[in-house]
Amino acid sequence: MAINVLTLVGSLRSGSTNLQLAEAAVVNAPDGVDVNVFSGLASLPFYNEDIDVEGQVPEAAAALREAAGAADAFVLVSPEYNGTMPAVLKNAIDWLSRPYGAGALTGKPTAVIGTAFGRFGGAWAQDEARKAAGIAGAKVLEDIKLSIPGSLTRFAELHPKDDAEVVGQVSEVLTALQAAAEQELVAQS
Template structure:
């Protein structure tokens, strides 16, 4: 069996973000035969604008994102909640990956969403908006693979999520479901 590749897009640009730490923990929770990598550079991708999305002159950072999404077998999106919704950086990444319309890099790609916030609602609104955006963009949302973390300030305030056995178990289960969906997609 070949290695399954999962690309992780983190909706927070802050270096010490707990959402980024959850993404890093997902790398450690990866099952055998699964390569999980964090995409670096979302902060360099310009806001989506059809005027600059022209074949042959797509901005390099946007093309790099598209290429990485296209090369992955599946996507794991990790989102905090900003003002009750998805972050602009993650929405922008989805927008770039969804184009050209009908054949973007995200089309048909299995996608799982992990959301986390300091509130007990575990970024439920951002999670729902991310599910909606991915679905409209053409991704295959893998509901069974989702994970949500609430109260992250208290839960992960003193330790990295990779030191939390329950978090690693949840992330491992998320990846297992996502990889299973990627296998079903490839076999279909």
């Protein structure tokens, strides 16, 4: 049985280097790992308890929760906007944190990666994403990090999936995530 990894990308831009990094994860996943990029974050309304009512949850939120419920693990791919994660990624985490104590992230291994133009590769945003996901119940792999600096120049003419160093780093992240997910599945059985 393959480990199902749901990937949430915090950039909505079609040419996003973070989306490209997620694509690199899809094509370079190790054997036994299926990586799926969720494409519906742009239609997700801002989290509001008034609209999070059983039987009336907005379609985009229900689709996210369904995809997340089927996942064994998560990769959050975050650019850095003004020193923190983008609102779209935080909003997805908020939707997945509910119902309180039993959200779709609860207990599932989660890794946070990303790329940014700055010299730290979005490390601050990724730290914030790890914090939010952990508070939401995810089992965040704190030691698994991948922050790629200089995204606009590094990937100006080279897709991350064709960058041997990035491919190796993404494979390491997914291998660690696979091991954590398999361990979690064994613990549950």
